[in-house]
Every structure is written in C-alpha cells, then in structure tokens.
Amino acid sequence: MNVPETFIDTLRQKVDIVEVISEYVPLRKSGRSYVGLCPFHNERTPSFSVSPERQVYHCFGCGAGGTVFRFLMDIEGISFAETVTLLAERCGIPLPDSLHASAPRSPKLERYRQVHDLAAKAFNHILMNTDAGVQALHYLLSRGISRTTMANFQLGYAPPSGRAMMSFLQQKGFSAEDLIACGLAVDLGGELVDRFRGRVIIPIADRRGQIVAFGARALDDDAKPKYLNSPEYELFHKGRMLFNIHRARKAIRRERRALLLEGYMDVLAVAQAGIESAVATLGTSLTEEQAQLLKADCDKVVIAYDGDEAGRKATVRAIDVLEQAGLTPVVLRLPDGMDPDEYIRAHGARAFERMLSESTWTAVQFLIEDMRARAEWVSPAGRTEFLRQVLRLLAERASPVEQEYQLRNLSQEFNLSVETLKEEMRAFAKPLRRRSPPREEVAPWANSPRAAKGKDQVSLRILQAALFSQEAAECLMEKGVTELAHPLHTALLSHVYSWRLEQPGQPPSAFLDRLEDEELVRLASSLLFDEPPEISVELVEDYLRALELFRLEQELKEKVRAWNEAEAAGDVEKSREMKLQVEWIQSQMATMKQPRALHAE
Known part of the structure; x- marks a missing residue:
C-alpha cells in the first residue's frame, strides 16, 4: 500500500491517542501520562501507559508498545490499510487516491x-x-x-x-x-x-x-x-472467523475471558442467558488464526464443547491450539454428554452461570480425566500405563503447584509415596515448551534505559539519543558506530540510521510506524517512554567512551585469565606476552577515564 507520508503525518496530528485507547482501556491521569490495565496481558496492577505528548503507548509489564496505528492493528486484528482508513473516517479526512486504489473495500x-x-x-x-x-x-x-x-x-x-x-x-x-x-x-x-x-x-x-x-x-x-x-x-474464511465475535469482544475484553462454544445454537442460548462473552467456531476445529483473534482481547478461554466423544476430541485439540497461542484454557465440566444449549434448557441460565464459576477443570485436570476415561483398568499393565501417561503429562505441562496437588491425589489412589511418584516423574522431565518468552529473557526491550544496568544501559542511551536527536544520529554515523551491546540494540540502530537518512527531522513516534518486527517495536517504544537527558554531541561521545571502557574491561579480564593460566603452566614466554598486553589495556583505560578536557588537548 502506497500512502503518502504527509497523509500519515496529518492523521498523527489529528488523532488523540488517549481518546482512542480510552475506548478500549479505562485510563486515569498519572503525571504527564495516562495509565491503565494492559489489554494485551493479564495484570492486576496497571503497567500500561499512554503519553499524549509523544502520542505513544507502552506496557512496562509485557513490553507492548507503539503508536495509535499499532494499537488499533493489534487490538482489532486489522491491517495497516484498514487502520488508516478507520482513523481517516474517524477524523473526517478524505482518503488519498492511492489508498482508495488499494483499500480493501473494493x-x-x-x-x-x-x-x-x-x-x-x-x-x-x-x-x-x-x-x-x-x-x-x-x-x-x-x-x-x-x-x-x-x-x-x-x-x-x-x-x-x-x-x-x-x-x-x-x-x-x-x-x-x-x-x-x-x-x-x-x-x-x-x-x-x-x-x-x-x-x-x-x-x-x-x-x-x-x-x-x-x-x-x-x-x-x-x-x-x-x-x-x-x-x-x-x-468469508471459516478458519479465520468466530461466530458472534463482533458482539462478544467488549465483554471478552472486560472480563479478559472468552467462552468458546461448538455451535450457533449454543451461542444463542448462552447469550440469551445473559452471558455476553460467548463465541463459536464455524463448523471446524479451532485454528491458530481463531486463537489469535481471542488473544487480542483475553488471557483465558473457557472451552464448553459438547460432552460427547467428538466434543472431547475437539477439546483436546483446542487446548493445544490455545496454549500454543499463549492463552490459558480451562474446560467446563458439562454432565451426561450435554451441550450448553441442552444444559440451559434443562437447568436454567443461573445453573449454567454457577457452572462457569464453580465447575471448570484446568487443562491438565481435563487431560488426566480424559486419560482416565480411556485407560484399561482391568489389567495391571493398563493401570501402570495410565500412571506413566499422567506423570509424563505433569512433567511436561503442569506448574509446580499443580504437580504437587496431582501427585498427592495419585499417591492416595495408587498407594504409592509422593517421593516415588516424583522420582518417576523426573524421568519424563524435559525442557518446558515455551508458550511465550519469559520476561527476564526479553529484558533488552522490556527494561527502560533507567532500569538497565552497565553496558546495556549505555547502549540503550546511545539508541535513545539517535531516536530523539538528528544531530546525535549523524554523529554516530560519522564515527562509524554500527554495533552496540546487544544484537537487538544493533538491529534497532540500523533502522534508526535508515530512518534518519530518509526522513530527517521527523518526530520519534513516526519511526515506530515503519517498524514491523515486534521486538524492535517494543524496544523502541520503551525508549520513547523514558525521559532522556539533554542530548548533545558531547554526551554521545561520553556514551561511546563508556561503551569502549566496558569492552576493554572485558578484554582485560580475558587477558588476566590467560596470564594466570600461562604462569600456572610455567610458560614464561606466554606469560610475558600476556603481561605486556594487560599493561597496554590498563594504560588505554586510564587514558579514557581522564576528564574530557584532557582528551581535547
């Protein structure tokens, strides 16, 4: 899609990001920003911030961030072209011919x-x-x-x-x-x-x-x-849509929970019972695309498929799809092979509401009961196989708390000690499947420059200077700085250089809209949300000097280690060589630590 940059700039100036996001997230003012509960992950303490001054948002919990364009694309699951069209209609601005030509509304x-x-x-x-x-x-x-x-x-x-x-x-x-x-x-x-x-x-x-x-x-x-x-x-693509999603989204977003049903009549019955968060697949098994639709609005999905054999198999498949999408599935325990529609007609809306709050299984509990229903209990071999399957499931998918709970139940059922079951379970233990990256592993984008330490902090400050200052970016390019402390920082610096060369003088928020990689967007939005010091060429040179000092310190440690190893091995020549290198690095570091005025001389 070829949309003039001037048109995008006009939309940025016309659209109030706080006003748009407030339609999806309750916000309250906090200093110069607005804060609320993040719509992209489950949290109890607000870590989601919106800056009206910079027209960007950032979640300090999950790292999500960007401009109003990114927010609508993620929350609504729409393309950039659709987002531009939506915002233009909201502002009453006629679309340019290039967008008309490529707009999805042919x-x-x-x-x-x-x-x-x-x-x-x-x-x-x-x-x-x-x-x-x-x-x-x-x-x-x-x-x-x-x-x-x-x-x-x-x-x-x-x-x-x-x-x-x-x-x-x-x-x-x-x-x-x-x-x-x-x-x-x-x-x-x-x-x-x-x-x-x-x-x-x-x-x-x-x-x-x-x-x-x-x-x-x-x-x-x-x-x-x-x-x-x-x-x-x-x-119309069945695997990419969910029945009733347009009505249910508001309730799903509010509750951070969706009710996933198997058919149209189930949705009608549940909606009539006053439960607004119900959706259904369209005659197919749950797909990855449908799971992503739900992920945009919630963290937990209650699966309430029919209680028959086909419904059981569909539930097992849905659990896998939802977990792969980073959602938490729980399963409604419908009795006697009933579907939700039948249960509501037989027992009433209030009984169904009670079931939703009181009668659900975790995914692990459901899978254990599913294994139990299909186990061969008549033979010792069948009972042993059931036990081994459950232990494998606990090792691979259960949290430590759920492991402990289930192991105690199994201990009583099979008259085995918990320690014996734990020992057997360890044989199945494998690295847990990563459903989403742990936060500590993505610290380079999740942390703000203020929170980062050491070399990473200096690297982030260099990036931030290039984002906020055209002069700083040009200084870095002139000095040939192409590598920072972390590969993600280096990748973002390359994008900043390209942007500064192609669109000099643009506000930093404009940079976010040209990024496609999710991690880079998160890193950039965290940098934009942190208040930078007053940026100057001298400050950038201090950052570069600090980064070089970190590099020399690391090299010094390696040379000292090599020197000690040479002495321990009695290698006199190698020891002498390492000693000279250590002294040279120390002299370099001493020179770099001198005040800037002495460097100028």
Whole structure:
C-alpha cells in the first residue's frame, strides 16, 4: 500500500491517542501520562501507559508498545490499510487516491456486503412476519429462543421454494454472477437456485459486525446436513472467523475471558442467558488464526464443547491450539454428554452461570480425566500405563503447584509415596515448551534505559539519543558506530540510521510506524517512554567512551585469565606476552577515564 507520508503525518496530528485507547482501556491521569490495565496481558496492577505528548503507548509489564496505528492493528486484528482508513473516517479526512486504489473495500466486495445485508433482512422478515416462517418460528420458540434473541441475532428463514431469494435479490440489482460468487445461489445441473432452502438462517458477521455469510439449520434433526454454511470466498474464511465475535469482544475484553462454544445454537442460548462473552467456531476445529483473534482481547478461554466423544476430541485439540497461542484454557465440566444449549434448557441460565464459576477443570485436570476415561483398568499393565501417561503429562505441562496437588491425589489412589511418584516423574522431565518468552529473557526491550544496568544501559542511551536527536544520529554515523551491546540494540540502530537518512527531522513516534518486527517495536517504544537527558554531541561521545571502557574491561579480564593460566603452566614466554598486553589495556583505560578536557588537548 502506497500512502503518502504527509497523509500519515496529518492523521498523527489529528488523532488523540488517549481518546482512542480510552475506548478500549479505562485510563486515569498519572503525571504527564495516562495509565491503565494492559489489554494485551493479564495484570492486576496497571503497567500500561499512554503519553499524549509523544502520542505513544507502552506496557512496562509485557513490553507492548507503539503508536495509535499499532494499537488499533493489534487490538482489532486489522491491517495497516484498514487502520488508516478507520482513523481517516474517524477524523473526517478524505482518503488519498492511492489508498482508495488499494483499500480493501473494493466495489465487488462492497456488493457482497450489501447483498448479504439485504438477504439477512429479507430472511428475518420472512421468519418474523410471514406465514411462510411460522413453522421455523415455532421451532425456535420450542428450543427456548425468544423473539428478542431472534431480533438481536437477526435470525431468519429461507423458504423451501428454489428461487425466491435469488429472484428478490436480482430485482434489487444484484447479478446472478454476484450471487453465485458469494454463495447465495448455486448452479444445480444448469439451473440456478437458492443455496439455502427450508432452513433457519443464522447471519455470520465479521469483526466489524458486517454480515458476510450465513449458517443454515435444518428444521428436522434427521436432515442431512443438519447445518449448511456459506462457501468460502473473499470475505468469508471459516478458519479465520468466530461466530458472534463482533458482539462478544467488549465483554471478552472486560472480563479478559472468552467462552468458546461448538455451535450457533449454543451461542444463542448462552447469550440469551445473559452471558455476553460467548463465541463459536464455524463448523471446524479451532485454528491458530481463531486463537489469535481471542488473544487480542483475553488471557483465558473457557472451552464448553459438547460432552460427547467428538466434543472431547475437539477439546483436546483446542487446548493445544490455545496454549500454543499463549492463552490459558480451562474446560467446563458439562454432565451426561450435554451441550450448553441442552444444559440451559434443562437447568436454567443461573445453573449454567454457577457452572462457569464453580465447575471448570484446568487443562491438565481435563487431560488426566480424559486419560482416565480411556485407560484399561482391568489389567495391571493398563493401570501402570495410565500412571506413566499422567506423570509424563505433569512433567511436561503442569506448574509446580499443580504437580504437587496431582501427585498427592495419585499417591492416595495408587498407594504409592509422593517421593516415588516424583522420582518417576523426573524421568519424563524435559525442557518446558515455551508458550511465550519469559520476561527476564526479553529484558533488552522490556527494561527502560533507567532500569538497565552497565553496558546495556549505555547502549540503550546511545539508541535513545539517535531516536530523539538528528544531530546525535549523524554523529554516530560519522564515527562509524554500527554495533552496540546487544544484537537487538544493533538491529534497532540500523533502522534508526535508515530512518534518519530518509526522513530527517521527523518526530520519534513516526519511526515506530515503519517498524514491523515486534521486538524492535517494543524496544523502541520503551525508549520513547523514558525521559532522556539533554542530548548533545558531547554526551554521545561520553556514551561511546563508556561503551569502549566496558569492552576493554572485558578484554582485560580475558587477558588476566590467560596470564594466570600461562604462569600456572610455567610458560614464561606466554606469560610475558600476556603481561605486556594487560599493561597496554590498563594504560588505554586510564587514558579514557581522564576528564574530557584532557582528551581535547
């Protein structure tokens, strides 16, 4: 996408980052910044800060940071082009021709959105207001779905006649080619007919709430297929979308928890029960893309799939996908093979709410119970194999607290000591799978310059000077500084050089928008949030001198060690050589530690 930099600058000046982020995160003023709970990780103490002065945000807990563009891209899961379009519409600024040309809202896709919106209204009218929809209306009411829920979810009915909807939409100006391309019509032996016939219609919307597809449920439970979805096309990819995500996101973000269900009717029943955070996959197993959609808004996902064998297998797969995405899965314990819809109809909304708070398993607990259900208990070998599987699971996936808890349970069940079980478990112990980098390992970007120590601190100060000062960056380039204390610092310095050469004089926030690497963005945003000292060429030269001193100190340690080893080995020649090198390094360090005025002489 080719968007003029001048247009991006205009948006930066017009958009108030505090105002935008406040729509997603409750913020309170703290000094010159605003603080709140980070929307990108679970925390109880606010570490998320927004600077209106610099128009950037940074979380000192997880490291997330950037400008308003980055925030909307991450929180909404949209592209840069969509973000620019969204902000331009918010500010009432006309889009440049280059963005119009490449914007995702092409005329063809707009027609597809319009035809789905019109079809949804027509299906809903047939269900709620015509004799043709009476049977479907009674069916939904018999399943406990209220008229209010039908209206809120814009449920509809497709009459059994073969061309009713197609004829209506063609009269409204949509071509047969459009209807086929977006899945509303199908070619049956050379005859074009409605795809959906004699079924309850459930609109499927994208993240913005625009209807792009339909799910269709047969009125007869024995009909095949029971559910029929729109085919995939440009706006509809089942593995990248979640049913009801556009309604549920606010509640998911507020609770930092999502309820993951298996089907449309489950979502309708749960939403009617007053639980707003429910979403469902679209007839497929949970995908990585769907897990990432949830990760943008929450940290925990309650899996409430059907209690049958298929639901059990789907839960096991979902646990793996969610954990790989860095989310914490827990599993709702539904009794007697029920699904959420059936449970609510049988026991009521309040009982289901109690289950959500009182009757969940951790992923490890569920997997143990799943192993238990499939174990061969009749033979000693089967019981031993079950025990070994559980110990392997605990070694690889359980926290120390959960390990201790489960080992005590196993000790009582199998009449074995906890120490014996621990010893056996150690045989399975392997390096734990990293679901997300530990914070201490990513300290080079997570720490601010003020928090860093020694060589890293000097390296970060050099980077910060180049970010805030064109003169400092030019000084560093003239001196040929290309390597800093940490590889990540060196990589960011290279990007700063390129930016300073291409766009001299731009504000530091403009630099963040050109970075794509997540770690570099986090490092840069932490540097922008820390208050730098007054930057000058002399200060930069002091930083460089300090960095060289750190290098010489490290070299001195290595030479002293080599000198001691040579003396211990009786190698007189090597010892003499190392002694001379040590003295030379010491003299260099003594010279560098002299005041700047003496260096000038």
